[in-house]
Amino acid sequence: MRLFIIGDTHLSNDPRIGKPMDIFGAAWNDHQERLQQDWDACVSEEDTVIVAGDISWGMRLDEAMADLNWLHERPGTKVLIKGNHDLWWTGITKLNQLFPDMRFLQNSCYDCGDGTYICGSRGWICPGAEGFEAADEVVYNRESLRLRASLEAAAARQAETIIGVLHYPPTNDKFQPSAFTSLFEEFGVRRVYYGHLHGREAYRKGIRGNLNGVTYDLVSLDYLSCRLKEITVTD
Secondary structure (H helix, E strand, O other), rough: OOEEEEEOOOEEOOOOOOOOOOOHHHOOOOOOHHHHHHHHHHOOOOOOEEEOHHHHHHOOOOHHHHHHHHHHHHHOOOEEEEEOOOOOOOOOOHHHOOOOEEOOOOOEEHHHHOOOOEEEEEEOOOOOOOOOOOHHHHHHHHHHHHHHHHHHHHHHOOEEEEEEEOOOOOOOOOOOOHHHHHHHHHHHOOEEHHHOOHHHHOOOOOOOOOOEEEEEEEEOOOOOOOOEEEOOOOO
């Protein structure tokens, strides 16, 4: 079994949505087709692919279903994390009944079957970021609790290795510690992946590399040039 990750698929297959991504630059030209080509070439049915948020532009579940079906048609098991644009994501029990090969993570973890668990949450803007307000603090604290619940679920199952996933970066643009980074350190996580950032200016605002023993990587689709990133659990 191999493990892959990608963030920010930003799909819009429902004709009611019509959200072309190439208006955001050449990196998004034919992004779905390029991702499909790479995914279908690299991934087998025994593999697992993590999708780190901003999955579909659909506002409601019925508008997102064409995109979820597209993911369902790709090989492998899919583990999905909510992004800030995933407004269709409601009713976690219902979502997890939609497809046998797709797991929507919320306050839970995913067992890869070899002692490795995937844990995560959407995350949020971190304190110290420009424009951080009282309303942001409420969401930040809630997402911290959700991440803790996910990590505790893996710890209760005596996870040997935990892969951490957020949609938002785990720090502010000054790379200062946050509740998210503290939780990853507390539970012995060694590798964390996140998306959300698009374009060269934004890439520089996301932490990459080691902070207090945890390695952080950006996996937004445009940053990875529409190609899945393989995760080597032992690296």
